Amino acid sequence: MKKQEQDDSLTEIKKAREYLEESQKNLARLKSGKGVRRKLRFLLKENTLLVILLSILLILSIVIPVVFLRPDQIIVDPMQEHVDTTINLIFTNFTDNSGFPIINETLQTTSSELMILSSLAYALIAQAGFEHNQEDFQTKISQIINTLENDTFVTYENRSEPLPIFYQFLGLYTLLQSKYVLEATSDIISSAMIQNVLLKTLESYLSNEASLIIPPNSNSSYLIDQVMAIWVLSTYTLLTGNDWLSGYYFESLIQGLLDVVSEFFFNSTTNILYQEYNHSVNESRTLAEVENLIFFTVALSKAERLYTYFEKSSYNIHQQIINEFVDDKWFVHASNASDEEVYVKNQAYFILVSYLMNLGNVGIEVQNKITESFSMNNGFIEKIGEEDITCESCLYGLVALASKNWSVIENQRENVNIPTAASVSPISIYITVIMMLLVIKVWRKKIVIRRNW
Amino acid sequence: MKTVCVHSYKGGTGKTTFLLNIAGILAKQEKKILAIDYDLRAPSFQSYFKTTKQSFLSHYLLEEKDVNDIIFPCKIDERANLDLIFSSMEFLKQHSKQRDKLSRDDAKYLAKMYNLQKNVEKKYDFMLIDTIPGFFYRSIDSMMISDIIFLISTPSTSNVLGIDELCNNIYTMLQKETKMILIINKIEEEGVEADKEIFEENLAKLRKIGKDKFSAVVEVPYFNILSERIHAFEEQPQEEFLKSLQDIIKLIE
Ligand SMILES: Nc1ncnc2c1ncn2[C@@H]1O[C@H](COP(=O)(O)OP(=O)(O)O)[C@@H](O)[C@H]1O
Ligand SMILES: [Mg+2]
Numbered sequence: 179m180k181k182q183e184q185d186d187s188l189t190e191i192k193k194a195r196e197y198l199e200e201s202q203k204n205l206a207r208l209k210s211g212k213g214v215r216r217k218l219r220f221l222l223k224e225n226t227l228l229v230i231l232l233s234i235l236l237i238l239s240i241v242i243p244v245v246f247l248r249p250d251q252i253i254v255d256p257m258q259e260h261v262d263t264t265i266n267l268i269f270t271n272f273t274d275n276s277g278f279p280i281i282n283e284t285l286q287t288t289s290s291e292l293m294i295l296s297s298l299a300y301a302l303i304a305q306a307g308f309e310h311n312q313e314d315f316q317t318k319i320s321q322i323i324n325t326l327e328n329d330t331f332v333t334y335e336n337r338s339e340p341l342p343i344f345y346q347f348l349g350l351y352t353l354l355q356s357k358y359v360l361e362a363t364s365d366i367i368s369s370a371m372i373q374n375v376l377l378k379t380l381e382s383y384l385s386n387e388a389s390l391i392i393p394p395n396s397n398s399s400y401l402i403d404q405v406m407a408i409w410v411l412s413t414y415t416l417l418t419g420n421d422w423l424s425g426y427y428f429e430s431l432i433q434g435l436l437d438v439v440s441e442f443f444f445n446s447t448t449n450i451l452y453q454e455y456n457h458s459v460n461e462s463r464t465l466a467e468v469e470n471l472i473f474f475t476v477a478l479s480k481a482e483r484l485y486t487y488f489e490k491s492s493y494n495i496h497q498q499i500i501n502e503f504v505d506d507k508w509f510v511h512a513s514n515a516s517d518e519e520v521y522v523k524n525q526a527y528f529i530l531v532s533y534l535m536n537l538g539n540v541g542i543e544v545q546n547k548i549t550e551s552f553s554m555n556n557g558f559i560e561k562i563g564e565e566d567i568t569c570e571s572c573l574y575g576l577v578a579l580a581s582k583n584w585s586v587i588e589n590q591r592e593n594v595n596i597p598t599a600a601s602v603s604p605i606s607i608y609i610t611v612i613m614m615l616l617v618i619k620v621w622r623k624k625i626v627i628r629r630n631w
Numbered sequence: 632m633k634t635v636c637v638h639s640y641k642g643g644t645g646k647t648t649f650l651l652n653i654a655g656i657l658a659k660q661e662k663k664i665l666a667i668d669y670d671l672r673a674p675s676f677q678s679y680f681k682t683t684k685q686s687f688l689s690h691y692l693l694e695e696k697d698v699n700d701i702i703f704p705c706k707i708d709e710r711a712n713l714d715l716i717f718s719s720m721e722f723l724k725q726h727s728k729q730r731d732k733l734s735r736d737d738a739k740y741l742a743k744m745y746n747l748q749k750n751v752e753k754k755y756d757f758m759l760i761d762t763i764p765g766f767f768y769r770s771i772d773s774m775m776i777s778d779i780i781f782l783i784s785t786p787s788t789s790n791v792l793g794i795d796e797l798c799n800n801i802y803t804m805l806q807k808e809t810k811m812i813l814i815i816n817k818i819e820e821e822g823v824e825a826d827k828e829i830f831e832e833n834l835a836k837l838r839k840i841g842k843d844k845f846s847a848v849v850e851v852p853y854f855n856i857l858s859e860r861i862h863a864f865e866e867q868p869q870e871e872f873l874k875s876l877q878d879i880i881k882l883i884e
Pocket of ligand 1: 639641643644649816817818854855856
């Protein structure tokens with residue numbers, strides 16, 4: 179060591195020692211709580227706390243009667259305005275004379291896919307506690323379901339032609355969700371009807387030899403179809419408590435589908451998921467795009483609650499999406515984090531599944547980004563870098579806005595077997611407990627202050 | 632709540648690696664954990680956790696923000712929660728005035744850390760603090776409020792000499808109740824071609840220092856681990872590495 183350096187390090191050590199000695203006195207002083215200024219500041223701080231607690235109590239005592247007198251409980255949300263303007267845009271610009279959603283202003287036609295998406299979006303918004311025209315929503319949802327449901331879901335143009343499998347299951351999911359919105363006033367969606375659609379869907383697309391979802395007369399099966407089936411079957415089981423339907427036992431069906439995913443679509447050594455499997459040449463094809471993974475992660479997270487097994491956890495797949503498809507600005511890309519393909523659809527679905535998986539810390543980041551970068555002229559654009567606003571992109575915007583509040587309700591519903599007669603009492607119990615806690619807290623604060631000062 | 636800090640003489644000895652991995656394992660056991668990045672020279676929590684939040688420990692220390700505004704909950708999975716306080720290199724670079732203030736011989740920061748500790752005491756089972764290596768005022772603050780101090784050293788010559796200095800000048804002056812644990816981290820065993828003889832000699836010296844002056848010594852071998860990861864949540868965690876961490880955790884529970 180050079181002399182200079184040695185001197186420097188010696189003074190450094192000496193200074194550190196002095197600082198430490200001084201600090202020991204300071205720490206002792208802090209611990210004994212001496213010093214008038216500190217004491218005063220602390221007291222003031224304690225008092226503001228008291229004031230805050232008391233005012234919360236006061237506000238609660240005003241709020242409680244209001245909550246009890248209200249027929250529905252409405253959560254006030256700063257996103258309300260955003261929801262209003264988007265719905266307004268859809269109703270004025272993207273709705274035809276008979277009330278169906280239309281693709282855009284130049285293509286004044288509707289499609290079944292769009293109809294399913296719109297009833298899903300309305301069902302989520304309605305449940306998320308946003309203020310909305312309830313009757314209007316209910317009419318629209320029932321009208322759509324009346325038009326599309328024909329044991330399975332069909333195309334709008336030709337009512338005997340079935341929709342792609344993805345939409346069969348998304349349609350089923352929409353039925354499950356819409357039921358919660360319609361239940362009170364109509365019997366359009368009965369449990370028997372859902373069971374029937376579910377049964378017919380399984381009969382049409384589940385192969386007889388293996389537990390595999392495959393399009394009729396096709397050589398290939400697709401990851402997204404397996405995944406959607408897993409998601410819908412798990413959700414159905416969790417929400418209704420029924421795990422059996424006319425010869426189908428759901429838990430083993432779901433496990434069978436998970437095994438199919440790991441056999442045909444997943445290479446565990448390279449950790450790669452594929453989109454398609456060709457059964458005639460026994461080959462997995464095309465790397466899975468983000469949409470596949472998004473639905474897979476949520477499907478798996480629901481399946482995990484049913485004691486099924488897959489070699490990766492849903493959390494792991496969620497991480498994989500973040501690592502491979504999400505960039506530093508929280509944009510979700512379609513095939514990898516550096517491509518230019520950033521669609522509102524993928525953002526919306528990723529927000530939805532993140533909240534459903536209780537990964538709100540991710541959900542909120544992506545949601546902030548979507549409201550910041552996709553909303554334009556009261557609606558939502560389809561893709562970053564372009565300015566197209568369509569009915570579909572607005573509906574995805576609604577799904578994104580509804581996700582946070584709705585997912586809480588959805589997750590609470592799962593495996594809740596408490597009779598619904600007690601629907602008011604949870605609120606009152608909740609509030610009573612909060613009040614008691616507050617009172618205890620205030621009371622304890624007083625004692626602590628007296629003892630210390 | 633127990634307060635634990637990790638310290639070392641030089642950088643790159645594995646402070647952050649141990650701190651965050653221990654935090655991960657404890658979080659998985661459903662312990663409530665607050666981990667603080669107080670390494671203002673080379674903050675590194677941000678390379679483990681993706682975040683866009685712009686509230687840092689320095690904001691609190693300089694009385695610009697409240698404690699609750701700088702703590703970020705991080706949900707690792709269904710049950711494991713980890714609360715984090717970040718520091719940012721970029722932020723400190725851009726705000727050199729603040730950085731200068733923070734490096735001063737000023738008793739205020741000890742008081743701020745002490746208050747932070749009191750403030751969160753009821754909420755957590757463990758508060759873990761990452762520190763600047765060497766003789767720094769802010770690291771001394773952290774050590775003073777800690778119940779347990781991990782000193783991490785590799786068997787390199789400069790580290791061994793440094794440890795001796797730290798022991799004679801700082802650790803001996805700390806309160807008697809403070810539990811001092813030496814972790815000998817043999818990162819150098821592989822990697823750079825170390826001279827076998829010197830390596831063995833340094834190791835022996837470290838063991839002796841550990842025996843004489845610390846309450847416990849743990850030796851951790853070289854692991855072929857991916858850096859900047861929380862291993863307890865990896866798909867295929869290195870069981871051996873986790874086992875080493877478990878041994879360390881036993882000492883603080
Ligand atoms: N026992 C070990 N075996 C192998 N690599 C290690 C070990 N401990 C730490 N490392 C690696 O050493 C590097 C430095 O560790 P880090 O925790 O960042 O050090 P510090 O925080 O003290 O600067 C990291 O890349 C880390 O993965
Ligand atoms: Mg570090």
